[in-house]
Amino acid sequence: MVKLSPKGWINGELFLEWFNHFIQCIPPARPITLVMDSHGSHISEVVTDLTKKNQIYLLTFPSHATHNLQLLDVGVYGQLKRSWEKSLSSYMVKNTGLRPNRYDFHKLLKPAYYSAFSPETIISAFRKTGIYPFNPAAVTDEAIATSKLTDKPAEDNLEPALDDSESHSEVNELFTLPVLADDGNKCKQRRKTDSKAKYLTKIQEAAAKRTRGRSRKEETLNPQPSTSGVTKKRMKDDNKCGSCGHSYLEDVRKK
Structure with missing residues (x-):
């Protein structure tokens, strides 16, 4: 008898089919005992009714003893x-x-x-x-004994605690970065620069440029009055006589 479930594992339907096959193949002498594990698919209401009708006693193994x-x-x-x-x-x-x-x-x-x-x-x-x-001694005491580790004191199973210095040193060893080889021309050490000071200098230069540009713009929008006419009038007044008002330039031209 060969059967296969969709998932490949035993289930209630397959076990029931096998159990009916088992009843047909066993001798007619009753009662009999069937030993098996305690899987959930082996116990059902239908199987229990069949065991009662056929005088079959089910004996299941303890857990973790198969x-x-x-x-x-x-x-x-x-x-x-x-x-x-x-x-x-x-x-x-x-x-x-x-x-x-x-x-x-x-x-x-x-x-x-x-x-x-x-x-x-x-x-x-x-x-x-x-x-x-029936032989209870067939399974030795060592086969069903508890683990020997549970018999040891708790402090024997604990590792000695590390102090902070030791733990830090171990961590540093684990996370040490690899040292890169110096190839000379390719791996030249760059000159250190003060990026902060350089950044401030750029800001000052930019502020000065904005100030100069703002003053030129104001001059363009608000032009100052020309003083060329006033200058020429002052020159004419300087060439005249203070008492009679005669111009000295006319005498020069006549000569």
């Missing part, structure tokens, strides 16, 4: 993996350059499956887990 009590994990899947590797290697030798596809899968799995799920392997798995014959 690696010690699950028959398939302990004694069957390891043999299945080894048999599958042999079957696949045999196929690759006989078909050089070809890769098995999904149509070849069942042909390769069938001999490996029958080799792993043999009566001898299954009986050995029951014995290793201690389920049958």
Whole structure:
């Protein structure tokens, strides 16, 4: 019986179908016990009704104990993996350059499956887990013991704290910047300049230019009155006699 769910994991519908198949294949002797893990898909109202009608007792493993009590994990899947590797290697030798596809899968799995799920392997798995014959000592105390780290004092598991100087030095070592090589011509050190002072100088020059431009604009809009006429009148007055008003320029012209 081979079935596949849309997500590839067991679900309630597949388990119910398998459970009906299981009831048809077991011997007529009753009652019987079915051991399995406690996955949510294994327990449903329909399955419970079938167990009551067929006198089947369900015994589920404790949580996180399947690696010690699950028959398939302990004694069957390891043999299945080894048999599958042999079957696949045999196929690759006989078909050089070809890769098995999904149509070849069942042909390769069938001999490996029958080799792993043999009566001898299954009986050995029951014995290793201690389920049958019942043997509580089959699973050792070390296999189910708590971690040894929990038995140590809390202060033994703590690392010594670093003071500020040590922590700062470690951080500086981690974040140290790489030193670039000096190539001479390409990596010349630039002359340091005072960008702030240079910036202020530019501002002062710009302010002075704006002041000069503003004064020229005001002169253009408000022109001063010309003094050329007043100057000529003063020159004529200087050439006249103060008592009679006679002009000295006329005497010069006559001569």
